Amino acid sequence: MPECLRLFALSCNALSCILPCMRKTFVYKLYKAKRNKRLHQQINIGGVIHNHCIALHRRYYRRHKQYLSSHRLKSHVAKLKRLPKYAWWSQLGSQAIQDIIERIDKGYQRFFQNLNDRQAKKTIQRVGPPSFRKVRHAKSFTLKQAGWKLLGSNRLRIGSTVYKFAKSRDIEGTIKTVTIKRDALGDPYVYFSCLVTPQPISRVMTGKSAGFDFGLTTYLTGSDGSERHAPQPLKQGLRALAIANRQLSRKQKGSANQERAKQHLARVHKRVANVRQAFHWELARELCAQYDGMVLETLNLHGMQALWGRKVSDLGFGRFVQILHHVASKTGTVVHHIDPWFPSTKLCSECGHLNDSITLRDRVWCCPCGAIHQRDHNAALNIFREGASSLGGGRVSPTLSATAVDPRIPVL
Ligand SMILES: [Zn+2]
Secondary structure, rough: OOHHHHHHHHHHHHHHHHOOEEEEEEEEEEEOOOOOHHHHHHHHHHHHHHHHHHHHHHHHHHHHHOOOOHHHHHHHHHHHHEEEEEHHHHHHOOOHHHHHHHHHHHHHHHHHHHHHHOOOOOOOOOOOOOOOHHHHHOOOOEEOOOOOOOOOOOOEEEEOEEEOOOOOOOOOEEEEEEEEEEEEOOOOOEEEEEEEEEOOOOOOOOOOOOEEOOOOOEEEEEOOOOOOOOOHHHHHHHHHHHHHHHHHHHHHOOHHHHHHHHHHHHHHHHHHHHHHHHHHHHHHHHHHOOOEEEEOOOHHHHHHHHHHHHHHHHHHEEEEEEHHHHHHHHOOEEEEEHHHHOOOOOOOOOOOOOOOOOOOOOEEEEEOOOOEEEHHHHHHHHHHHHHHHHHHOOOOOOOOOOOOOOOOOOOO
């Protein structure tokens, strides 16, 4: 092997050694079984302990004007468990109880941090302290090293009971935590959070990159002229949701029929969410395979929601961007966001003229330079050029520097 190649291989090896381990979670659905009742009981006990700890926090503060540390609370709860009155708490593993206390502690830390930030005028967003919640709304409990064991391929022992799960894929890396979670339908799932060494990315470059404009009529318009349309599952499911809600409201409180109607409503909601999620993943994978680099605008989701409401939630722009970043990090695609103040829609992509009179209704507009623009395509071209220049590629075409526009009125 030539010397330079050997050195290159060595440096690659060294790089893979210093790559930080990352967390990856594997989710499986548990088989339906009568013994799952125990898991529900354990989740409920977690809910009771959560409420008890919140009450202790509040009482401690009332009496001592001091914050109750998680360490003191842990030893106090451990003592309580020895009393006959609270002996039933022991059905939940001791590490799960510690986890509940740690989560409450984190909630308080976030609350105090936010309080300081708001006093220092760093943010206006308000974070509340952890609060009481209904036990039946409790969703999960988490175990760390103890209280569980993997037996064979798809059997998991929690406490003294063995549960089976539908093993759709292999678990990678070292398991750090095991979480049992139930969804709105009451189906339990197991989440294995593992520490894995990331694989080096091998990407076949396509040599293509583009800018994208989000829109309500066309979901994504590319600067290369491509268009992607999104399904609107909530719009399509509205009738089914209305019927399910109406049926639920007519059932007698606490009856078996009401429970059944609740389940049906949850199922309709889940179907809507599944359609949306499938679309997001498909589109993200398709885009990452097709483009080496992507430039997106930075969305002001709160402003958009205030203007268009339900439709914005139905399209799920925010979640799509999250998924896109995740897929891009795995496939080696670069995703870049431009300045939220950049007026992508108002600029002429030919001459850089700023058209302030453009309204939401104008799908096509004419620039004084003679260019006729299709609104979304023009915006995508501007986004791409702005992104390319801010990434250090130099100005690609005559564009003006970013001009301040009111971010509360997003122009799509
Ligand atoms: Zn022009």
